[in-house]
Amino acid sequence: MSDLYTNSGPVAGQLHIGRLFVATLRRDLMLSLRRKSELVNPLIFFLMVITLFPLGVSPESGFLSQLAPGVLWVAALLATLLSMDALFRSDFEDGSLEQLLLSPQPLYVVVLAKVLAHWSLTGLALTLVAPLIAVMLFLPAQGMPGLLLSLLLGTPTLSLFGAIGAALTVGLRKGGVLISLLVLPLYIPVLIFGSAAVQAAVTGLPVAGHLALLGALLAFGLVLAPLAIGAALRISVSG
Amino acid sequence: MSEPLLKAEKLFCERDDRVLFDGLTFSVAAGEIVQIEGANGSGKTTLLRILSGLSRNYEGCLYWRGEAMEQVAEQYRSELLFFGHQPGVKALLTPEENLRWYQALHPSLERGDLRFALEQVGLRGFEDVPCHMLSAGQNRRVSLARLYLSKAPLWILDEPFTAIDKRGVAAKEALIRQHVDRGGSVILTTHQELTAVGAVRSINLDDQEGTR
Numbered sequence: 001m002s003d004l005y006t007n008s009g010p011v012a013g014q015l016h017i018g019r020l021f022v023a024t025l026r027r028d029l030m031l032s033l034r035r036k037s038e039l040v041n042p043l044i045f046f047l048m049v050i051t052l053f054p055l056g057v058s059p060e061s062g063f064l065s066q067l068a069p070g071v072l073w074v075a076a077l078l079a080t081l082l083s084m085d086a087l088f089r090s091d092f093e094d095g096s097l098e099q100l101l102l103s104p105q106p107l108y109v110v111v112l113a114k115v116l117a118h119w120s121l122t123g124l125a126l127t128l129v130a131p132l133i134a135v136m137l138f139l140p141a142q143g144m145p146g147l148l149l150s151l152l153l154g155t156p157t158l159s160l161f162g163a164i165g166a167a168l169t170v171g172l173r174k175g176g177v178l179i180s181l182l183v184l185p186l187y188i189p190v191l192i193f194g195s196a197a198v199q200a201a202v203t204g205l206p207v208a209g210h211l212a213l214l215g216a217l218l219a220f221g222l223v224l225a226p227l228a229i230g231a232a233l234r235i236s237v238s239g
Numbered sequence: 240m241s242e243p244l245l246k247a248e249k250l251f252c253e254r255d256d257r258v259l260f261d262g263l264t265f266s267v268a269a270g271e272i273v274q275i276e277g278a279n280g281s282g283k284t285t286l287l288r289i290l291s292g293l294s295r296n297y298e299g300c301l302y303w304r305g306e307a308m309e310q311v312a313e314q315y316r317s318e319l320l321f322f323g324h325q326p327g328v329k330a331l332l333t334p335e336e337n338l339r340w341y342q343a344l345h346p347s348l349e350r351g352d353l354r355f356a357l358e359q360v361g362l363r364g365f366e367d368v369p370c371h372m373l374s375a376g377q378n379r380r381v382s383l384a385r386l387y388l389s390k391a392p393l394w395i396l397d398e399p400f401t402a403i404d405k406r407g408v409a410a411k412e413a414l415i416r417q418h419v420d421r422g423g424s425v426i427l428t429t430h431q432e433l434t435a436v437g438a439v440r441s442i443n444l445d446d447q448e449g450t451r
Contacts, residue, residue, distance in 0.1 A: 005347035005390035023343030034331045095325025103344040104317030238295045
């Protein structure tokens with residue numbers, strides 16, 4: 001009986017948490033990097049929406065530069081939304097999610113690591129290519145810092161909020177449409193402040209206020225969303 | 240050792256207007272093997288999911304070491320190893336990477352030698368092969384390798400022998416035996432005869448099935 005495990009208390013637990021976070025982050029990044037098609041999907045979608053806009057609306061530079069902040073943000077938002085469904089899907093299907101929920105470690109940590117992995121391959125990637133693509137839409141150079149910063153602060157929030165929807169719908173056969181309906185209302189504040197920040201940067205107005213609001217949303221999401229995601233996952237798996 | 244490890248009291252579960260079991264009461268003591276029996280669809284997996292804490296669609300009470308399950312959920316989870324219907328093996332990762340993550344997830348898994356565990360389940364030489372290149376049985380073996388690392392007192396195993404060859408089954412039975420000998424408990428479902436594990440208590444869910 002002596003060599004069986006017994007709960008060793010909170011002190012040992014804290015050491016595990018850091019390791020768990022790193023291990024989950026590494027695992028999810030590794031998985032995404034081995035599934036290249038899914039990796040480039042959001043980026044290609046982003047690029048396609050942006051290229052189609054001048055073709056469909058008007059290639060005139062003055063018009064496009066006015067449209068650019070909104071179009072860039074909408075495209076980034078939809079690209080994130082598109083990638084959300086896959087976040088927990090494969091874990092659910094192969095049973096890893098059950099194992100994850102049965103871990104004695106705080107679910108908060110695992111969920112946060114998963115969202116961070118997801119963000120760094122969607123939101124962060126989108127943020128990095130956005131200035132390049134913004135040039136195609138004739139976004140004035142003074143708008144670039146606003147665009148970068150607003151996406152940097154806004155896209156993690158999109159991933160966090162989106163993960164709540166993904167967690168709620170993971171048990172359903174076809175969660176794709178439902179997830180959009182659930183998550184879009186949560187995305188709207190991010191979209192408003194995000195594109196407003198770019199807009200303000202373009203016109204030379206101070207962007208700090210918009211960025212502060214985006215930061216506040218992110219802080220709110222970081223603290224509360226993982227709890228909601230964890231609870232939603234338990235419900236989905238329990239059903 | 241008078242206190243049973245796990246106690247279930249008056250469990251009731253209903254699925255799609257069909258009562259799977261009603262008033263199911265039993266306990267599992269340390270060093271005991273309990274086999275859940277029943278026809279397909281009698282609720283074996285459902286019961287195991289309830290016992291593991293995954294499913295909450297039930298009425299009744301569960302106790303772990305004499306305390307209500309909700310109070311000690313975290314402790315319970317740290318002392319439990321669950322092997323479910325799906326093996327929980329990522330197809331794009333190698334067996335070793337899969338097990339590494341489990342070690343981080345469950346402190347009750349020994350930090351010990353992964354290669355030893357993989358060798359025990361007959362996956363020597365496959366450590367670096369992505370799991371999607373392995374057969375169904377080998378994939379389950381990857382997950383079963385956790386048993387060789389586990390120090391958890393309670394194992395809940397749902398059909399652990401599916402797709403495992405004869406020699407593999409014999410090895411798992413020996414392992415279960417060993418686990419029981421050191422004071423662990425096992426709750427499992429299987430359609431195979433358990434031959435080499437010693438005393439097995441069985442709970443038949445067919446008797447419980449209601450048509451109300």
